[in-house]
Amino acid sequence: VILGGGPNRIGQGIEFDCCCVHATAALREEGFETVMVNCNPETVSTDYDISDRLYFEPLWPEDVLAVVEREQPRGVIVQFGGATPLALAAELERLGVPILGTPYRSIDLAEDRGRFGRLLDELEIARPDYGVAADEKQALEVAARIGYPVLVRPSYVLGGRAMAVCYDESRLREYLAQAVRLVPGRTIIIDRFLEDAFEVDVDALSDGRQVVVCGIMQHLEQAGIHSGDSVAVLPTWKVAPRHLDTIRSQVKKLARGLGVVGLMNVQFAIYEDRVYVLEVNPRASRTVPFLSKALGIRFADVAARLMVGRTLAELGLTAEPRPRGFAVKVPVFPFGRFPGFDPVLGPEMRSTGEAYGWDEQFGMAFVKAMMSADLPLPARGRVCLSVHDRDKQELAPIARDFADLGFELLATSGTAAFLRGQGLEVKSVFKVNEGRPHIADAIHNGEVDLLVNTPLGAPSFYDEHALRRAAIKCRVPLLSTLSAARAAVEGIGRLKHEVIGIQPL
Template identity: 35%
Template sequence: IGYPVIVRPSYVLSGSAMRVAYNETALENFLKLAAKVSRDHPVVISKFVDKAKEVEVDGVYDGETCLIGSIMEHVENAGIHSGDATMSIPPHTLSVEIQKKIEDATQKIVKALKIKGPYNIQYLVKDGAVYVIECNLRASRSMPFVSKTRGINLIELATSAMLDKKFEEVLKTCGLPPTSHVGVKVPQFSFMRLSGADPVLGVEMLSTGEVACLGENFADAFSKALQAAEFRIPPKGGSVLITVGGDEPKRRVVPLAKAFEEMGFKIYATAHTADVLQAAGINSVSVLHKVKEASVNPNILDYLQDQKIDLVINVPMGNKQKSYSDVLTDGYIIRRQAVEFNVPVITNLELASALVKVLQQKENNGVTIRSLNEYMDELPWKL
């Protein structure tokens, strides 16, 4: 199947002990570790689709009617555990054509499996193609989010379906039309309370809770959800530290840095990242020296300690790079010190891009303040 592959011991929950192996050496190292932990249980190796969008569907089937509660789009690309992912209802970037493919696939899967009750199906989307990851015949952690956002109690409907009761006629005839509002769910982390924990997200779940908010659009809802999860949104004219590993991620961060510059942010970066930004015409960037250069000023750790940085965007190279272990040491200290000094940290470029949208909207319009009941009163159905 080729590399990269995702490797996990059988019967694990929350992605425990899962890894993505980008080469033979990484795969061998993980298999040796898995064998030491348990020789009695097999290891599952699957193809990992890099740079794909992850999508989920929550719904209920009563044996006749397949109710799709919602299609949820992950902000982060595949490779981030669904429990740690930021999700949007409705999808904020998927085309109508892709959503139709997902709906059709969901109908076929649910009817073929003859489900009676709740279901959760996870998909990958890449280059216009839709791939099925898995179908879970159970209620998922995202069902309360879907229920609150869409104004329908999926758990009550699932219970009725399991008791062989059929959906009301209104659900059979019209399903659930789109809502005028947007819901965004974000993870809640406890890195401050977990000494030494690295805030880099991956296939193993790290979050300890989640928060969901509604808004007029994606940026509005995302802004509220971040603040509810105790993420400090940088102030207007604040400062951002950008340190990105790998050539491609450095190129991808350029538009984000330009957006920060246009919003009046002071931009700091490590030397190699600064070179790329300056070559792209971002001349306002200032270089901060790495942790290993502690005796040289200006230094990242001093700026974090003195609260001169309002946001850290630190994206590690990943296992494709041979020097990953070297970068991890310096990058880990930056991320961990940011946590210790209560400076927001983002380790994912897709999430950083979404935050830029929040800052741009906040600069222009601010956020809306409405109660959940006000949003529910606008729905065309009362279920």
């Protein structure tokens, strides 16, 4: 029995249905009768010819148990439908329903910060300082101990729901009042927020003994943005080889330590030249279809076969696949359809889709992905630059490349002064809180064709709110990291001299 993802909503979309369909096809090839439980008519998994039997039922314990009692299956698979079926694992385990693949105790261990923290200590894997709270008093004590800013979330959340970055005690109190209403009865997990870190997403497969990394993706958004909302590139663009070696080693330690059988997703941060584990999900992630398409391997297919006893060696997948060229994933947002909606991104997922781009060169892959997401990059015009102090040295060659391509440079006062010191001609503009006309006004007036803004700290997020709202309304591409800006300038440079090539999938 395979449990689907249920109704489509933000954080729980067709990426998981893709995994369910691939898994069902693999198990049928292995000679098993397959039973799908799902309640979404907009999915492929509920088509009449995908599984041997379909139960169009809600994904609630009593409904799933009724199917199990009727079918008497070898086991139930909860790993492919996202957080919805995973949340049923505890009740199914309590009722004696066999769960195929990663055992429930491992699923629970990964979500229990206390036990998971002890496992990381045993494996000598670094993590941000953290704490767990059952009420407001405990939460405030934990935050005071580990220091602000903090990333807070309830346990067992879907798509980052009710997650937030809090920069001070007043914001944390406000968050706690909201979280209690949204997800009552859940403990609150509080992590030290590693601002200005590089974030990396890894998917891996394990048969219980051998572990293979499927792919390592680098996020091209600032730290704290939900992985589903972040531009991601495969292979990584700006991660040192020694850090990649550390990540591979730690993924294998975690998979064996948790007893993973099937797929696992691990999220890392690289902060001040050190690798930290942020989160481990012992299930298929929303990036599995992206990796499968980029690398030509159906990883959910392989995972399903592992759950019924096959090994990675038998399936011929014993080494990390090597990417051919660069694949870039860009999120698609619904903000244009909802005037007045707050467009600022954070740890709670907002995107409703994604687009891919592929090319031999990173810059062109980025351009293609942006075009696919209906955010084409300009070939000329004015680029507006506003970066924090840590990024200014790295910004200079990027700004010079934009100028060499014929772009006019517009920048906020601090950034403009620095670039002028580098010999560049730059026009100044106010930040949003400095007076008018400010940078958001310039966007509304059609004076900006591309925006590069790298916020850091609580004050910068006031500007980011106004900038992102203006950029979305005026359809101006907004890049929030210098990695994305570097990709953009490289891609635009190639666009001026080459015709976009199209490759068959």
